Amino acid sequence: MSTSSEPTAAQLIEQIEALQKRVDQLENNRKDQLSIAVVSGDLDKIMAAMVISIAAAAMDTQVKLFFSFWSLSALRDARKKAEGKDFISKMFGFMLPRGYNKLKLSNMNMAGMGPVMIKYLMKKQNVMSIDQMFKEAGELGIEITVCEMSAGLMGFKKEEFIDYPDLRMAGAATFVAEAGESSIQLFI
Amino acid sequence: MTQEELKAVAVAKSVDARGTACPGPLLEAKKAIGGVAAGDVMEVLSADEGTKVDIPKWCTKQGHEFLGTVEENGYFKIYLRKK
Numbered sequence: 234m235s236t237s238s239e240p241t242a243a244q245l246i247e248q249i250e251a252l253q254k255r256v257d258q259l260e261n262n263r264k265d266q267l268s269i270a271v272v273s274g275d276l277d278k279i280m281a282a283m284v285i286s287i288a289a290a291a292m293d294t295q296v297k298l299f300f301s302f303w304s305l306s307a308l309r310d311a312r313k314k315a316e317g318k319d320f321i322s323k324m325f326g327f328m329l330p331r332g333y334n335k336l337k338l339s340n341m342n343m344a345g346m347g348p349v350m351i352k353y354l355m356k357k358q359n360v361m362s363i364d365q366m367f368k369e370a371g372e373l374g375i376e377i378t379v380c381e382m383s384a385g386l387m388g389f390k391k392e393e394f395i396d397y398p399d400l401r402m403a404g405a406a407t408f409v410a411e412a413g414e415s416s417i418q419l420f421i
Numbered sequence: 422m423t424q425e426e427l428k429a430v431a432v433a434k435s436v437d438a439r440g441t442a443c444p445g446p447l448l449e450a451k452k453a454i455g456g457v458a459a460g461d462v463m464e465v466l467s468a469d470e471g472t473k474v475d476i477p478k479w480c481t482k483q484g485h486e487f488l489g490t491v492e493e494n495g496y497f498k499i500y501l502r503k504k
Contacts, residue, residue: 288444288475291451292482360442369448 266295268412269419274303274329276336276348276363282421283366289417290373297415299408301380305387307333308379308394315390322388329387332395333363371398378403378411422489427500430488433461439468439496446472447479454485457503462488468496476501 240248267289271282286296300308311331318326330336338347355362361369370377377400384390384402391402412418422430436453438446446467457463465476473490476499480487488500 284444288447291444291447292479293451358442359440359445361445373448 262414263416264295264414265293266297266411266415267417267419268297268299268408268415269421270299270301270408270412271304271307271421272302273339273421274306274336275339276333276351277338277340278421279304279307279333279336280363280366282419283363283370285419286375287361287366287369287373290370290375294417296370296373296375297378297411298375299378299380299411300383301405301408302383303329305379305383305389306330307336308377308397308400309389310393310395311335313393315393318388325387326389333367367395367397374399377401378407380405380408422500424489424491427489427491427498430462430500432464432500433457434463435466436463437466438472439466442469443471443475445469447475450476450479454483454503459503462500462502465499465501466493466496467499473497473499 267286269282269286271279273279282298286298290296306329309330309332336348337345338351341347352362354360377397379391379394379400379402381402381404394400434453434457436446436449438449441449446465446469450463450465453465454463465472467473467476477487479485480501484504486502486504488502490500491498
């Protein structure tokens with residue numbers, strides 16, 4: 234009986250080698266990189282994201298932060314304003330915290346007393362302030378990507394965000410692509 | 422290394438990170454290590470308990486040799502040899 238349709242041993246070996254190459258390639262694709270989808274706009278969660286990012290950067294891990302939805306409030310610069318907003322965008326701008334120093338705590342906010350107490354304790358116990366965290370993050374080359382769609386929804390414009398060395402606007406596909414090549418992916 | 426050996430080791434660079442809490446000491450260690458020659462010893466002074474665990478992890482990742490920790494009064498000294 235003819236066996237012309239069955240692969241020969243040589244062909245099988247060739248196939249295995251090709252697969253082995255592909256597996257090696259995939260394994261090497263995972264970079265020493267941390268990707269975080271930062272969605273919460275609470276002070277505690279933003280700080281957690283920043284502390285983890287700074288620790289990772291200190292360990293020479295590349296860090297890419299994707300800011301989406303409520304977290305955008307953290308990136309607002311209270312001194313900056315953007316023109317040409319509609320009524321709803323203006324309302325959002327009015328209601329949401331103006332920058333990381335104005336964020337609420339997810340627990341024990343107590344009408345603003347909580348954040349004041351936390352900041353007092355942080356200072357007392359020599360924890361970096363949130364201002365310092367963003368400054369260090371910028372110096373360490375931590376990349377911030379702002380979700381274009383969330384910014385559009387809330388009516389935030391790029392010119393309203395903080396002065397940060399590596400801040401850009403992009404879509405969810407950017408996060409997916411970058412997270413796909415990261416060895417650590419987090420959602421905060 | 423024993424405590425006596427650690428205390429006697431020649432330190433090329435000392436980083437005083439006692440004024441910062443996590444992740445400050447790690448960050449200061451990262452900033453300082455660039456100025457240390459390969460094979461030389463760096464010490465990190467910290468009052469933050471977490472640093473005792475974090476620095477060895479950092480050493481493992483970066484390939485530096487963690488030598489040990491010496492407890493002082495209210496803080497500790499962490500020794501490592503740069504790869």
